[in-house]
Amino acid sequence: MQRVIIVGAGAAGLIAAGRAAELGAEVHVFEKTEEAGKKILVSGQSRCNVTNSAPLETFIKYYGRQGQFLRNAYHRFFRDELLALLRRYGVETQTERGGRIFPTSGQAADVRDALLDYAVGHGALVEYKSPVSRLLVADGKIQGVELRNGIKAPSNSVILTTGGASWIRTGSTGDGYRMAQDVGHTIIALRPALVPLRVREQAHAKALQGVSLRNVCCTLLTQNEKGKEKVLHSRYPQPPTGEMLFTHFGVSGPLILTRSLDAVDALRQHKKVLLSIDLKPGMSRDEVQHRLQKEFEEQSHKQLANLLKGWVPHSLAQVLADISGVGKEREVHTIRAPEREAIAMLIKDFRWEITGALPLEAGMVTAGGVSLKEIEPQTFASRKVSGLYLAGEVLDIAADTGGFNLQAAFSGGYLAGEDAARQ
Numbered sequence: 001m002q003r004v005i006i007v008g009a010g011a012a013g014l015i016a017a018g019r020a021a022e023l024g025a026e027v028h029v030f031e032k033t034e035e036a037g038k039k040i041l042v043s044g045q046s047r048c049n050v051t052n053s054a055p056l057e058t059f060i061k062y063y064g065r066q067g068q069f070l071r072n073a074y075h076r077f078f079r080d081e082l083l084a085l086l087r088r089y090g091v092e093t094q095t096e097r098g099g100r101i102f103p104t105s106g107q108a109a110d111v112r113d114a115l116l117d118y119a120v121g122h123g124a125l126v127e128y129k130s131p132v133s134r135l136l137v138a139d140g141k142i143q144g145v146e147l148r149n150g151i152k153a154p155s156n157s158v159i160l161t162t163g164g165a166s167w168i169r170t171g172s173t174g175d176g177y178r179m180a181q182d183v184g185h186t187i188i189a190l191r192p193a194l195v196p197l198r199v200r201e202q203a204h205a206k207a208l209q210g211v212s213l214r215n216v217c218c219t220l221l222t223q224n225e226k227g228k229e230k231v232l233h234s235r236y237p238q239p240p241t242g243e244m245l246f247t248h249f250g251v252s253g254p255l256i257l258t259r260s261l262d263a264v265d266a267l268r269q270h271k272k273v274l275l276s277i278d279l280k281p282g283m284s285r286d287e288v289q290h291r292l293q294k295e296f297e298e299q300s301h302k303q304l305a306n307l308l309k310g311w312v313p314h315s316l317a318q319v320l321a322d323i324s325g326v327g328k329e330r331e332v333h334t335i336r337a338p339e340r341e342a343i344a345m346l347i348k349d350f351r352w353e354i355t356g357a358l359p360l361e362a363g364m365v366t367a368g369g370v371s372l373k374e375i376e377p378q379t380f381a382s383r384k385v386s387g388l389y390l391a392g393e394v395l396d397i398a399a400d401t402g403g404f405n406l407q408a409a410f411s412g413g414y415l416a417g418e419d420a421a422r423q
């Protein structure tokens with residue numbers, strides 16, 4: 001009987017264990033923490049957004065350039081197969097806004113339990129508090145793994161599903177990158193993704209902390225030494241408008257998280273990265289000007305910040321009045337045309353300078369990881385070490401929010417488990 005060792009009982013590891021055991025392999029899972037699938041439990045605000053209803057062609061765009069790698073896998077094990085598997089283990093699902101698919105129960109634990117049942121029900125053995133420290137390789141072939149306590153577990157099939165290097169309290173502390181590198185894999189630089197961003201204008205961010213904006217449009221720009229600006233296109237499909245949030249250090253919320261990896265990468269290459277927020281994307285600058293002019297005439301004795309409260313949340317109205325140089329207490333009948341234009345300009349192009357992101361640990365996903373060039377896209381087998389497979393976030397795959405990261409982990413894990421069992 002084929003013996004398969006799986007390192008890490010997360011999303012990819014559990015499904016790999018289930019599939020390999022279902023095919024008759026003797027499966028041994030080593031999990032570092034005291035519990036399986038800790039990250040599944042926190043995912044989707046503990047509701048676990050398992051996948052997305054987007055059609056395949058759109059779906060793969062949510063991985064940026066890495067999407068093509070997943071095409072093969074998704075032709076073999078995709079959303080329908082995943083949802084059918086979950087249903088077999090009692091998890092019904094429902095589709096919500098943006099095509100996000102969640103368990104109907106609203107409980108991430110149901111997804112984790114279903115995957116654990118799938119694995120253990122087919123005879124997989126899961127050993128908790130069993131961190132693996134290295135992969136054992138001889139003559140380009142996997143021989144097994146060594147646990148941190150020095151014990152060696154032999155096997156000619158090993159699946160590495162140790163996850164990323166963020167949210168480390170869920171167990172994913174980046175061990176897999178080091179283990180893969182030690183046996184000859186290339187690690188693409190790790191960067192935080194789906195992560196809040198820091199801004200230069202700290203005082204304004206602090207004043208706006210907690211303010212959430214809906215139906216705004218965010219654009220990232222790079223600026224070179226000569227001050228020349230260029231729009232930075234989004235690696236993921238971006239909705240025309242969406243929601244963002246100010247924090248005491250900068251910006252966050254769905255629109256920002258989606259663009260965060262673009263900003264992180266741009267900061268490595270460009271002198272300046274700027275964020276432009278269009279607070280009224282439904283109106284042109286001229287329309288904003290005209291409406292402002294009309295309101296200034298109709299409510300001529302109102303103070304500027306009070307009038308702007310009709311446009312944006314109160315604290316933002318005050319900040320806009322300050323930044324425009326007009327001052328929040330000026331009565332609007334005293335405001336001249338160029339000043340009004342400056343206010344309209346701010347409403348359409350509210351600028352921030354992005355100085356960085358929160359650290360890797362704070363990202364919902366780790367971008368970078370084992371180079372996809374070294375992985376077989378049909379089986380997730382290593383091209384460097386025979387008998388070794390890698391799946392999930394340990395690979396250089398980082399998608400947008402919406403269920404795409406888990407689907408990649410599930411599909412990769414399933415195919416790796418299948419091939420490992422059939423060796």
Ligand SMILES: Cc1cc2nc3c(=O)[nH]c(=O)nc-3n(C[C@H](O)[C@H](O)[C@H](O)COP(=O)(O)OP(=O)(O)OC[C@H]3O[C@@H](n4cnc5c(N)ncnc54)[C@H](O)[C@@H]3O)c2cc1C
Pocket residue numbers: 007008009010011012013030031032033035036037038039040042043044045048049050051130131132133161162163164166167170171172173174175176363364365391392393394402403404405406407409
């Ligand atoms: C807050 C949050 C919310 C998220 N929500 C969603 C969502 O709703 N939808 C979505 O698609 N994605 C979501 N994600 C991302 C998604 O959860 C991950 O991409 C996915 O869990 C990755 O699966 P994985 O199996 O590769 O790694 P993980 O699920 O992280 O599992 C890795 C496992 O390996 C174990 N391990 C690590 N090192 C060792 C070692 N040396 N020895 C033994 N075991 C080890 C870990 O303890 C862990 O159990 C979210 C992430 C976060 C942080």
